[in-house]
Amino acid sequence: MGAREKKEVRLAKLEKILQENPLHSDGELARRLGVSIQTVRLDRQQIGIPELRERARQVAVEHLKDTRTFTGEEIVGEVTYLIVGKEGTSQLRFTEAMLQSSSVARGHYLFAQANSLAVAIVDAPTAMTALSRVRNRRPVLLGEVVEAKAHIVKVVGARNIIRVVSRVGNEIVFSGKFYIIARDRLSRP
Amino acid sequence: MGAREKKEVRLAKLEKILQENPLHSDGELARRLGVSIQTVRLDRQQIGIPELRERARQVAVEHLKDTRTFTGEEIVGEVTYLIVGKEGTSQLRFTEAMLQSSSVARGHYLFAQANSLAVAIVDAPTAMTALSRVRNRRPVLLGEVVEAKAHIVKVVGARNIIRVVSRVGNEIVFSGKFYIIARDRLSRP
DNA sequence: TTTGAATTAGTAGCAGCTACTATAAAAAAC
DNA sequence: GTTTTTTATAGTAGCTGCTACTAATTCAAA
Numbered sequence: 001m002g003a004r005e006k007k008e009v010r011l012a013k014l015e016k017i018l019q020e021n022p023l024h025s026d027g028e029l030a031r032r033l034g035v036s037i038q039t040v041r042l043d044r045q046q047i048g049i050p051e052l053r054e055r056a057r058q059v060a061v062e063h064l065k066d067t068r069t070f071t072g073e074e075i076v077g078e079v080t081y082l083i084v085g086k087e088g089t090s091q092l093r094f095t096e097a098m099l100q101s102s103s104v105a106r107g108h109y110l111f112a113q114a115n116s117l118a119v120a121i122v123d124a125p126t127a128m129t130a131l132s133r134v135r136n137r138r139p140v141l142l143g144e145v146v147e148a149k150a151h152i153v154k155v156v157g158a159r160n161i162i163r164v165v166s167r168v169g170n171e172i173v174f175s176g177k178f179y180i181i182a183r184d185r186l187s188r189p
Numbered sequence: 190m191g192a193r194e195k196k197e198v199r200l201a202k203l204e205k206i207l208q209e210n211p212l213h214s215d216g217e218l219a220r221r222l223g224v225s226i227q228t229v230r231l232d233r234q235q236i237g238i239p240e241l242r243e244r245a246r247q248v249a250v251e252h253l254k255d256t257r258t259f260t261g262e263e264i265v266g267e268v269t270y271l272i273v274g275k276e277g278t279s280q281l282r283f284t285e286a287m288l289q290s291s292s293v294a295r296g297h298y299l300f301a302q303a304n305s306l307a308v309a310i311v312d313a314p315t316a317m318t319a320l321s322r323v324r325n326r327r328p329v330l331l332g333e334v335v336e337a338k339a340h341i342v343k344v345v346g347a348r349n350i351i352r353v354v355s356r357v358g359n360e361i362v363f364s365g366k367f368y369i370i371a372r373d374r375l376s377r378p
Numbered sequence: 379t380t381t382g383a384a385t386t387a388g389t390a391g392c393a394g395c396t397a398c399t400a401t402a403a404a405a406a407a408c
Numbered sequence: 409g410t411t412t413t414t415t416a417t418a419g420t421a422g423c424t425g426c427t428a429c430t431a432a433t434t435c436a437a438a
Contacts, residue, residue, distance in 0.1 A: 007384070023249060025425065036386050041427085051426050053242055053393090056249040060212060063252035108301040111321075115296050129296040133322040196415070214394065225417050230396085240395050242424090385434070396423075407412070 007043075010035065014043055022055040077113040077148065079120060087151035090117045094140050110136060110146065110174040114164040117150045118178040122160045130159075134176030144168045158182045196232075199224070203232055211244040266302040266337065271309060276340035279306045283329050296325055299335065299363040303353040306339045307367040311349045316371050319348075323365030333357045347371045 010033055017024065017032060026044070030037045049055070077092030092113045115129055140146055148166040155161070158181050166174035199222055206213065206221060215233070219226040238244070266281030281302045300323055308316045329335055337355040344350070347370050355363035 021253060023246065023253070027425085038386055038388090039384080042385080045427090053245070053425070056242070056245045057212065059252050060245040060248035063248050064210065064212070108297070108304060111300050111304070112297040115300070119296075129325055131322075131324045132296075132300075133320075135320045136318050139317060216394085227417055227419090228415085231416080234396090242394070379438100381436105381438075383434105383436085385432100387430100387432075389430080390428085392425105392427075394424095397421090399418100399420080401416100401418080403414100403416080405412100405414070408410085 025052050088121050089149045091147050093145045113148050114176050117148050118162040122180050122182055130181045131179040136174055137172050214241050277310050278338045280336050282334045302337050303365050306337050307351040311369050311371055316369050319370045320368040325363055326361050
């Protein structure tokens with residue numbers, strides 16, 4: 001095995017390690033790869049990977065930007081218009097983070113956007129999706145902005161039937177019907 | 190207005206600024222608050238706010254923790270058993286991160302777990318959920334482990350019909366039917 | 379055998395700090 | 409009115425995890 005190949009293998013390893021967890025210092029990387037710290041730095045520069053602090057900063061920035069997208073906030077996507085009890089719209093730009101896991105994420109996010117918008121419209125303390133029927137019309141591509149429009153179709157007691165249609169431009173990419181129960185507490189039936 | 194009050198007001202401002210965006214250096218904070226850098230450092234230590242780099246690191250760690258649950262991985266939940274083209278199971282423990290956004294997350298995650306398991310079973314390069322009909326039977330509580338079982342009901346050409354039932358113990362919490370199209374590339378119809 | 383890539387070592391300097399000392403001014407206590 | 413305390417600022421040494429650079433060494437291919 002030549003040094004060329006060894007190096008390429010190491011570069012690939014380096015990238016993989018940092019992809020899994022970017023929060024390693026050069027020292028740790030050197031230990032893991034069994035090379036000197038200088039080599040790691042040379043490698044990093046060759047691939048164009050910034051230093052630990054910059055990586056942490058970037059991840060943090062991404063988080064602060066996207067958190068609104070999933071974990072922190074109530075709503076996936078940005079609600080641009082909302083009349084509680086009637087209708088609303090929300091926008092969601094598809095970033096790399098949502099597409100990196102190949103084809104799977106799309107469905108999740110479109111569902112999540114539509115579902116959370118539907119829940120927002122109902123606006124009960126613990127609105128809950130009981131049943132949903134959704135349809136993905138076409139995949140969403142990187143950078144596209146999906147606008148979801150939702151309106152309440154019918155309310156029967158605590159049961160709200162909401163229709164959501166999501167578009168990129170005026171092309172429908174997703175549609176669904178959500179049956180959302182407005183409860184006052186989280187009790188098991 | 191005494192110096193005491195002035196200081197308290199400033200401390201509150203400092204906390205608020207960093208809550209909105211923790212990625213400011215002491216210098217920037219000093220500029221914003223109209224005081225010296227030393228004062229900012231004294232203030233930070235008094236409240237117990239770590240330095241910029243540590244804050245960035247913490248935000249990044251938080252992100253990487255959550256992200257592994259959603260964006261980073263192909264599968265939401267851990268696949269415990271899988272026969273490609275036939276059936277599979279996956280487990281997902283509901284953590285605080287998934288519940289913190291009150292009642293909304295549940296639906297997303299249950300859907301995501303089921304959807305990604307269904308996609309995993311089909312195992313085409315770009316399997317895509319075209320249509321789904323799902324039902325949330327009861328809310329999932331913190332710490333509960335949800336086991337999703339999926340099996341292919343029928344295959345018609347590229348269209349796979351998959352049924353997923355998710356349980357906590359032997360109680361059904363979620364069920365759904367997924368129509369998944371196995372494509373060879375991401376083309377628009 | 380020579381050439382050149384790859385690896386390692388080492389230095390100076392930087393950002394953004396901590397930890398510490400010192401000093402001046404303002405406010406509170408006496 | 410003077411002493412004491414709090415608050416604000418200044419400045420230094422040292423830290424981590426780097427960059428940018430120079431230099432030496434190893435090792436494989438030509």
